[in-house]
Amino acid sequence: MAPAKPALERSGPHLREEDTLLSAPVESRSFPERAAGATRDRFLQQALTIATTRFVASRDEVFAAFPQGDALRDRARQIKEAVLQRLDHYLEQLTANVERAGGHVHFATTAEEARAIILDIARRNQVKLIVKGKSMAAEEIHLNEALEHAGMAVAETDLGEYIIQLAHERPSHIIAPAIHKTKAQIADLFARELRREVAADPEVITRLARGTLREKFLQADMGITGANFAVADTGTIVLVTNEGNGRMVTSLPRVHVALMGVEKVIPSMTDLVIFLQILARSATGQKLSSYTTLVRGPRRPTELEGPQELHLVLMDNGRVRQLAGTLREALYCLRCGACLNVCPVYRQIGGHAYGDTYPGPIGILMTAMLRGTPAVKDLAHASSLCGACAEVCPVRIDIPRMLIELREHLDREKIAPWPERLLFKACGWLLGRPALYRLAAPLARLGQAPFVRDGRIRSLPSFFGRWTRTRDLPAVAARTFGERWAALAREA
Amino acid sequence: MTSKLRVSLMVTCLGDMFYPEVGVAIVRLLRRLGVAVDFPAGQTCCGLPLFNSGYHREAREVARRTVPLFRESEHVVVPSGSCAWMVKQEYPGLLADDAGAHREAQSLAARTWELSQLLVRKLGVTRLPSRVKGRVTYHDSCHLLRGLGEAESPRTVLRNLEGVELVELPGADQCCGFGGSFAVRLPEVSTSILDKKLASVESTGAECLVACDAGCLMQMGGGLARRGSRVKAVHLAQLLEDGA
Structure with a gap:
């Protein structure tokens, strides 16, 4: 098959009808409603607190013992930027080297094209059963649904993905797809599926999954993975996993297809060493993940193992136009999930409430990238701008600043609701007029009078109730600082 | 001078x-x-x-x-x-x-x-008289900590206050959930963040929760008052007034 040339100039509208159909939210509640609902889910709260606390503590500990970490993060950021500046060059180099090693390279401009390419490979190889490694890119294009729709069976082989596949859910975290579930909930799920008693013990659960999956690995005709990196000057696809399933998916079936966003290309093996040192540390607090799988070409004539066919699908899907867009920095992302673990909002609501493939702070930027700014009208405000995400990002993406820029875009393009825009613009107008501004306090004192008890307000009607339902509000002072200054000035 | x-x-x-x-x-x-x-x-x-x-x-x-x-x-x-x-x-x-x-x-x-x-x-003042005695704890407000990179100055003042014991707040560097309009755009999420912060505050046994930001004080003070907590949320300056 002739490899598609990277066509960087082709980046038209990327949301086709089929995408909309496949990704139509089953959920009719708005983001604020979903988020509020999540805060009331006791199991979710328990699962999130345990998992994110452990992730954060491990990350902090491993970086504290790694003084060169900061310099490596700077270096990694520079490499990512250098790649973006010559993305076409590195993709062409990658393509040439994957082909030289006997693999095939495809370029997909849209999610639809990516699905069509993979379906075509599967059909030509008369594939019946597919085993999959964990891949957010595959989630992004709703690949499983497309394959199943075409009559193929798909088995997720990462334990977390396997769990959510059994539960008919979608991942709620970039690296820990089933983070929203407690041990007990997973045991119940397995018990229901396998019709037998299952103890809420991770070891028991893992052994059960492993038994089922071993059969699938041996029977599968095709393996699909994502790619953490692709090395341009060697044509190597790199997978970082902790369960070894990535290695089985890429070596046992006849055909291996790797799907990745175009931004995942890196120049050389030397660069890979930099990224590997910070990726697992940021993601799970490990020095290295248990398995680092390097795939270079399909099985060679002298080799006994490995797939007969290897395909690499390079996907744009809204990324390339951001090379010159406001979300450019989001293309640095390594998908480590560290920003989710530290985000106070993610820690309360989990991934599903975000309502799209990528959750958490980086997920808001990715959703804007994939679906356009109007899609993040509410999500852009799902951050207190505390800055914890930027602090842990291994490539130092300034997520809070980019969220503020998205918010600016929402105002500029009049996407933000008009009452909000009117309110903020009126505030801006008032703040430029100190004489009028000084009237605000006396007016507020009149308005608040019926509600004040002991200098505090415990209940306010309508919009203000959003504050007072759970928190007291201090009353506007009997005399503002401005009103007290004249007397204070005389004290000196 | x-x-x-x-x-x-x-x-x-x-x-x-x-x-x-x-x-x-x-x-x-x-x-x-x-x-x-x-x-x-x-x-x-x-x-x-x-x-x-x-x-x-x-x-x-x-x-x-x-x-x-x-x-x-x-x-x-x-x-x-x-x-x-x-x-x-x-x-x-x-x-x-x-x-x-x-x-x-x-x-x-x-x-x-x-x-x-x-x-x-700037002034090089680290020893100041205190208005209160007892145990206090300090919350890092996000913009002071991560925006201006300042964790030490408030702690230096608090540690040197006579009759005051500064106990570290577990998760002191985590957001209180205020975030300006965030607090009313997503009130349930803001409150859920606050609840965890206040549980942590109460675990320290401090009588005063100190912060250097009016927004955080409004959020945490409002939450503490609503719970009927004996902990008071105060601005650093309020510990220092009238001490001379």
Whole structure:
């Protein structure tokens, strides 16, 4: 098959009808409603607190013992930027080297094209059963649904993905797809599926999954993975996993297809060493993940193992136009999930409430990238701008600043609701007029009078109730600082 | 002191309307330290709520009229880390299109201090008398900690207060859930974050929760009051007033 040339100039509208159909939210509640609902889910709260606390503590500990970490993060950021500046060059180099090693390279401009390419490979190889490694890119294009729709069976082989596949859910975290579930909930799920008693013990659960999956690995005709990196000057696809399933998916079936966003290309093996040192540390607090799988070409004539066919699908899907867009920095992302673990909002609501493939702070930027700014009208405000995400990002993406820029875009393009825009613009107008501004306090004192008890307000009607339902509000002072200054000035 | 240091107070909108006692405490404290304090007229709000919600044109106009108010000020003290961050980190960028205004904003940024920073880093004052006795704990407000990189100055002041024991707050660097309009855009999420923060505060056994930001104090103080907690949320300046 002739490899598609990277066509960087082709980046038209990327949301086709089929995408909309496949990704139509089953959920009719708005983001604020979903988020509020999540805060009331006791199991979710328990699962999130345990998992994110452990992730954060491990990350902090491993970086504290790694003084060169900061310099490596700077270096990694520079490499990512250098790649973006010559993305076409590195993709062409990658393509040439994957082909030289006997693999095939495809370029997909849209999610639809990516699905069509993979379906075509599967059909030509008369594939019946597919085993999959964990891949957010595959989630992004709703690949499983497309394959199943075409009559193929798909088995997720990462334990977390396997769990959510059994539960008919979608991942709620970039690296820990089933983070929203407690041990007990997973045991119940397995018990229901396998019709037998299952103890809420991770070891028991893992052994059960492993038994089922071993059969699938041996029977599968095709393996699909994502790619953490692709090395341009060697044509190597790199997978970082902790369960070894990535290695089985890429070596046992006849055909291996790797799907990745175009931004995942890196120049050389030397660069890979930099990224590997910070990726697992940021993601799970490990020095290295248990398995680092390097795939270079399909099985060679002298080799006994490995797939007969290897395909690499390079996907744009809204990324390339951001090379010159406001979300450019989001293309640095390594998908480590560290920003989710530290985000106070993610820690309360989990991934599903975000309502799209990528959750958490980086997920808001990715959703804007994939679906356009109007899609993040509410999500852009799902951050207190505390800055914890930027602090842990291994490539130092300034997520809070980019969220503020998205918010600016929402105002500029009049996407933000008009009452909000009117309110903020009126505030801006008032703040430029100190004489009028000084009237605000006396007016507020009149308005608040019926509600004040002991200098505090415990209940306010309508919009203000959003504050007072759970928190007291201090009353506007009997005399503002401005009103007290004249007397204070005389004290000196 | 040979020549008296002059400091202007930027009281901030929340400081003016809800916490005037904090401004008063700062004025009296600085005067006791031999500093001349003034309060330039015409102050409103630094524009941070506009800026963070994406209303940059409006925030720019606020910056454009706020900067000249402090033209004559030798130094400017701000009771909230977030407002200090706005002036120091965002004003120059907002006014980048106008060379004169930009220069003036850069000058103001360099002369602007959050209170604890002014005390410790500019005035070199670390030992101050305290208004309270007993156990206190400190919450790092996000903009002071991560925006201005300041964790030490407030702790230095608190550690050296006579009769006061500073206990570290577990997760002190985690957000309290205020986030400006975030607190009313997603009130349940904001409250859920707050609940965890307050549970942590109560685990310290402190009687005072200290912060250097009016926004955090409004959120945490409002939550503590609603719970009927015996812990009081106070601004650093309030521990220091009238101590002499």
